Amino acid sequence: xxxxxxxxxKAGNDSYPPFNIExxxxxxxxxxxxxxxxxxxxxxxxxxxxxxxxxxxxxxxSEDDGTSSGASRLFLHRGIATRQFQRRFVLERGVEITGAVxxxxxxxxxxxxxxxxxxxxxxxxxxx
Numbered sequence: 001x002x003x004x005x006x007x008x009x010k011a012g013n014d015s016y017p018p019f020n021i022e023x024x025x026x027x028x029x030x031x032x033x034x035x036x037x038x039x040x041x042x043x044x045x046x047x048x049x050x051x052x053x054x055x056x057x058x059x060x061x062s063e064d065d066g067t068s069s070g071a072s073r074l075f076l077h078r079g080i081a082t083r084q085f086q087r088r089f090v091l092e093r094g095v096e097i098t099g100a101v102x103x104x105x106x107x108x109x110x111x112x113x114x115x116x117x118x119x120x121x122x123x124x125x126x127x128x
Contacts, residue, residue, distance in 0.1 A: 016085055017056070028098075029111040031089065036105035037082035043107060045100055052089040052097070054107065058082055 022030045035043065035056055044055045091111070098110045 016083070017087065019087065024110070027113045027115060029113075031109045031111065033087065033107045033109075034105060035102070035107045037080055038102075038107075040102055043102065045097075045109065047091075047097055050091045050093055050095070052091055052109070054087045054089075054109070055085070057084040 018034045020030075020032045022032065024030050031052075033054060038056050038058065042056055042058050046053045046055075092113065094114060096112045096114065098112045100107065100109045102108075
């Protein structure tokens with residue numbers, strides 16, 4: 001597990017969005033990303049080979065406050081970043097994604113490292 005955490009942590013070189021890596025069980029980890037202001041349709045998670053990629057993108061009309069009058073928001077101070085992002089994590093081979101949940105502004109991605117399986121291979125002896 002320590003190697004997995006080490007590789008995951010080394011992969012992130014940008015600071016946005018901030019993230020945590022938690023050890024939540026004997027063979028389980030959780031990556032939590034702070035994605036305040038993003039809804040489920042704004043986020044995507046992909047796993048290609050052993051690279052986990054999380055993308056966040058809000059539509060261009062995100063300034064709209066959702067009112068039927070079409071009025072847009074007027075920020076006096078805008079300190080909550082909602083810019084698009086792409087965050088990549090290099091996972092150890094065999095690590096599985098078991099789920100992802102968006103709650104309270106956090107995107108939580110659960111990972112599982114299956115226990116190593118011992119395989120027995122019978123080697124046939126042949127004649128010259």
